[in-house]
Amino acid sequence: MPTMRTLAIGDIHGCLRALDTLLAEVRPQPDDLVITLGDYVDRGPDSKGVIDRLLELSKTLNLVCLRGNHDFMMQEARYNYAAQQEWLLMGGKETLASYSNLPGGGRLNDVPENHWEFLDRRCVNWHETERHFFVHADADPQLPLADQSEYILHWKKLTAPKPHQSGKIMVCGHTSQKSGKPRNWGHAICIDTYVYGDGWLTCLDIDTGQTWQANQQGEARTSMLGPAHW
DSSP states (O other), X not given: OOOXXXXXXXXXXXOHHHHHHHHHHHOOOTTSEEEEOSOOSSSSSXXXXXXXXXXXXTTTSEEEEBOOHHHHHHHHHTTOHHHHHHHIIXXXXXXXXXXXOSTTOOXXXXXXXXXXXXIIIIOBSEEEOSSEEEESSOOOTTSOGGGOOHHHHHTOOOSSOOOOTTXXXXXXXXXXXXXXXXXXOSSEEEOOOXXXXXXXXXXXXXXXXXXXXXXXXXXXXXXXOOOOOO
């Protein structure tokens, strides 16, 4: 019997081709726990397709979807005009374009209700397992996960993360690693590897350290997580 894996997937940012290529390499099974770290929308060309794929996967996989700051901005844009204008400058135009074939892109009204339900109800702010916890951006090392601010969970960039009071290893995204490789501090691992730029989308097996990566050109590669360094 194969051992259940705990698999974390970094920021997708509308890059459906990279996601599909990655899934074909990793081949997640129903017994695996798959945790996506947020930022499903903006920047890349097919945010709609990414959410469609996650909704499809949730029918057969044990899937936990975190909420990223770009997902949060899309939620805010639905009800607040000023927030909408800011979101459009941060990748929202690409997101709306994926919901319509019309010249000039789509509108918020083109987003189907099940996509809003995904963002509002399916996505969570954090998740934890026996030895790890998962957030989109960062966590205050002195506070339990339930007491973290939304700013730190969704927006704070990593600089020199300190060990969390729980003793668990933090797995996060958000701070893009332009090298295309995950960053390992030992007590914290960042797997946002800049797929919407010229980087890669990363999946990490948190127990073995194996990583799989794919890009928007349909290329894939695999390696082991590098040693911890500051």
